[in-house]
Amino acid sequence: MAAVRDVTLDVREGEIFILMGLSGSGKSTLLRCLSRLIEPSAGAVMFDGVNLLDAAPQDLIEIRRHKMGMVFQHFALLPHLTVIDNVAFPLSLQRVGKSERMQRAQEVLELVGLKGKELRFPRQLSGGQQQRVGIARSLAANPELWFLDEPFSALDPLIRREMQVELQRLQSVLKKTIVFVTHDFDEAIRLADRIAIMKDGAVVQLGTPEDLVLNPATDYVAEFTGDVDRAKVVSAGRVMRPLSGVALAGEVNERDKIVAIAPRIIGAGQAFAVCNASGEALGEIDPETVLGILLERGSRQ
Structure with a gap:
């Protein structure tokens, strides 16, 4: 069975678009197809009028460096670098001058509430603080499109809720286009403008949280929405x-x-x-x- 099959969707500028489903449903694979971290075997992935499947390797690298940001479930921070150096790292890959990249890193650290933690190392931070560093790092290059792959699932429930509120606050300021993967429907309805529910590699329903709760298309979707406080x-x-x-x-x-x-x-x-x-x-x-x-x-x- 294909990991992702017959998926056609659009992500609107400035929205939080959530991919959700049970483990193995294909949501993370689809996210990686959109960024071409995984090569789709057919179809097209259009971004700014360019089919990413036709993009040359160097062009794709430039698109990822300058127009895309990504936050993973596991923070993937560099343990030997300080917080501010972790955040500035993507800018160093862009060959941005040290003064400019440190200024930008400081700005996004303040944006995510980590002012005063610049010279600490990842091991000196809590899980929630480490994830904030990951978010700041992905924002440092000011991406147009932001991929978040279950970014809060490794956190305990209280910190997870705090990070959801933080994401909503950031989005109210930054107005990014976000593709967000989760298996938690409560998280999805709290954050999403629209949700695509996946099963066995296919999208079984796409709509607003209200659409899914009021008019579930299948029994599978109804299972997700059954315990939701309408x-x-x-x-x-x-x-x-x-x-x-x-x-x-x-x-x-x-x-x-x-x-x-x-x-x-x-x-x-x-x-x-x-x-x-x-x-x-x-x-x-x-x-x-x-x-x-x-x-x-x-x-x-």
Whole structure:
């Protein structure tokens, strides 16, 4: 059986695109095909209008050095180098002058919250701090496309959650295009703009977290989403009803998650308008709908 087969997808600029599935589903192999660390046997991998399968070796090296960043599950730090030298290492491969690369390394270390740790060695850092160094190193070259291959799975749950929050913070600042591999659906729905779920080397469903939770295409996808707290995933715009013309108690944004707006709507005991970013009312959402979503998870357990 092929490790990856018949996969066709696009990754949009500035989104967090997550590849997920059980161990052996092909997600990490697909990630490596996208960067040509593994050679696909057929098809095309298009990046900035260039088919990477046709790129000459030297051109591919330049693309990886200047336009791609990668963070692995295991931090792969150089133990004999200090933190700042680890971060500056990719820039030295680009033959960037020492003063410039140290300045850039300092900037990204501050960005990931490691100011003051520049002269420590990897062995002197916690697991979460080491992974931050790995993230800073991958950002040093200011890549357009950022590959993260289960970057937090080796961390304990508390640090893992902190790193997820850190990634969300970084993305709000940097707006990178990210392809992120995980087998953890809770992590996927927390981070993703869109998710591709893989099985036996194929993509079985691709969509937003809401798409996957509300409309699983197969039993396999339903298994991933079965224990998800829908209130944390479903937005007001997805479950609103047409405007009825009755008085409304207030308004919420169409992108607001049910868990965030439930106290207001249930507390008021009346429907709220669901508005877009311009303040235009698109529909309404009532307490009964909100309660139904809040209670649904418990009824399935």
